[in-house]
Amino acid sequence: MSVSNFEGFLKSFKPHPLVDSSISPSDFIHINLSLHNFNLSAVDISSSNELQQFIWKYIAIHQAKVAYGGYLEQRGIYRRSTYFNRTNHETERNIHLGLDLWSEANTPIFAPLNGTIHSFKNNTNHGGYGPTIILKHDINDVVFYTLYGHLSLESLWQLEVGVEVKQGEQIATLGTAEVNGDYPPHLHFQIIRDIQNYKGDYPGVCSKQGIEFYKQNCPDPNLLLKI
Ligand SMILES: [Zn+2]
Numbered sequence: 001m002s003v004s005n006f007e008g009f010l011k012s013f014k015p016h017p018l019v020d021s022s023i024s025p026s027d028f029i030h031i032n033l034s035l036h037n038f039n040l041s042a043v044d045i046s047s048s049n050e051l052q053q054f055i056w057k058y059i060a061i062h063q064a065k066v067a068y069g070g071y072l073e074q075r076g077i078y079r080r081s082t083y084f085n086r087t088n089h090e091t092e093r094n095i096h097l098g099l100d101l102w103s104e105a106n107t108p109i110f111a112p113l114n115g116t117i118h119s120f121k122n123n124t125n126h127g128g129y130g131p132t133i134i135l136k137h138d139i140n141d142v143v144f145y146t147l148y149g150h151l152s153l154e155s156l157w158q159l160e161v162g163v164e165v166k167q168g169e170q171i172a173t174l175g176t177a178e179v180n181g182d183y184p185p186h187l188h189f190q191i192i193r194d195i196q197n198y199k200g201d202y203p204g205v206c207s208k209q210g211i212e213f214y215k216q217n218c219p220d221p222n223l224l225l226k227i
Pocket residue numbers: 070096098099100187188189204
């Protein structure tokens with residue numbers, strides 16, 4: 001299936017909302033966390049606490065409940081982690097490939113579509129995902145994957161690879177900064193077409209060099225979510 005056909009395929013779904021379906025669409029507010037956001041320049045983004053204050057204030061000012069965004073956003077936050085850091089601008093990984101939903105810890109997360117548990121893992125590196133679940137979807141003979149990062153530790157308890165997950169079923173809750181790679185609580189949601197041999201983890205950030213490949217392999221999550 002071509003890239004544009006796959007994008008059309010994603011658009012055709014009516015997914016279950018990832019967070020509580022009682023939160024109305026007007027309670028979502030887009031947030032810009034890119035290097036180019038002037039309002040972020042006064043924030044010490046290496047501190048999950050300071051970034052959290054910034055995000056929560058932003059949500060409060062807009063009388064919203066959840067802030068979202070970040071697909072292909074070029075971000076400064078990854079510079080604090082050696083895991084992402086490269087001295088070369090072409091290979092520094094700072095372009096975000098998922099869509100983030102910023103909300104409180106313990107917020108329940110629901111499966112947007114039917115699927116099965118592909119894999120799960122606690123990615124404990126600083127700035128990594130922490131507890132992560134990947135679902136496999138096989139719909140109308142099209143196979144693709146969705147990744148849920150920065151979850152609570154409890155989200156991984158009693159999971160089993162291959163087990164079926166129904167659309168709208170609760171699959172996880174959001175983790176705190178202590179377990180989620182040291183970020184303010186949020187869900188990293190990413191669509192992956194070819195997952196290669198990855199299990200419980202997949203790059204959520206890429207370099208300028210990698211962008212052409214990753215843009216095709218990880219299309220805009222909002223084609224599916226329609227927030
Ligand atoms: Zn993210």
